[in-house]
Amino acid sequence: MNYIALSLLTVLLVPGPTNSLLLQIGVSRGFNARSMRFVAAEWLAYVIQMTLWGVFIDLLMTEHSWVVIATKIFAVCFLFYISLKLWFSVKDNTPGATTGIAVPDLFVATLTNPKGLFFVSFVAPAGTFLSLNSWVSFMLLFSLIIFPVGLVWIAAGAFCGRKLHAIVSGRLLSRAISLVIGLFACGMLFNIAAQAGFA
Numbered sequence: 612m613n614y615i616a617l618s619l620l621t622v623l624l625v626p627g628p629t630n631s632l633l634l635q636i637g638v639s640r641g642f643n644a645r646s647m648r649f650v651a652a653e654w655l656a657y658v659i660q661m662t663l664w665g666v667f668i669d670l671l672m673t674e675h676s677w678v679v680i681a682t683k684i685f686a687v688c689f690l691f692y693i694s695l696k697l698w699f700s701v702k703d704n705t706p707g708a709t710t711g712i713a714v715p716d717l718f719v720a721t722l723t724n725p726k727g728l729f730f731v732s733f734v735a736p737a738g739t740f741l742s743l744n745s746w747v748s749f750m751l752l753f754s755l756i757i758f759p760v761g762l763v764w765i766a767a768g769a770f771c772g773r774k775l776h777a778i779v780s781g782r783l784l785s786r787a788i789s790l791v792i793g794l795f796a797c798g799m800l801f802n803i804a805a806q807a808g809f810a
């Protein structure tokens with residue numbers, strides 16, 4: 612259990628599309644009750660994603676491998692969309708400028724985040740998603756970790772927005788995060804191409 616908790620914590624803390632968006636939300640919206648909705652959306656998206664992957668992973672990999680590829684391509688396309696939306700939504704350099712990212716955007720970005728597949732494939736014990744008790748235990752542990760981690764990313768963004776607002780909350784940070792998400796999507800695209808034998 613300690614290994615599982617440590618693995619979940621480590622991977623969830625790693626910067627990626629969802630965490631980049633949470634950081635930007637903290638910068639633009641601050642650390643408050645409204646920004647907490649984004650963490651709840653992240654949690655729900657991961658629970659849905661991991662449950663679906665966990666239940667159907669064997670069938671998808673052995674009999675319908677094209678579904679796995681299609682899912683990854685969808686994830687890449689949506690990440691590119693989020694990256695472009697964030698890039699072009701920058702209005703000015705004022706501290707109160709919003710990013711245009713809404714709760715549904717973060718939900719879908721998390722739903723297509725490959726971390727969920729990693730958790731199912733490498734962290735969850737074998738048979739976790741075949742037993743209700745095992746599933747509940749794993750999801751409870753996951754929930755105890757993801758909420759604090761999500762709040763840390765939002766709080767970090769809010770702190771940076773207050774202390775470094777001239778730099779962090781303007782065009783520079785928004786476009787830097789857009790580039791991070793875009794590069795992450797490019798890495799996923801290369802991985803898909805490599806698996807398909809094109810690279």
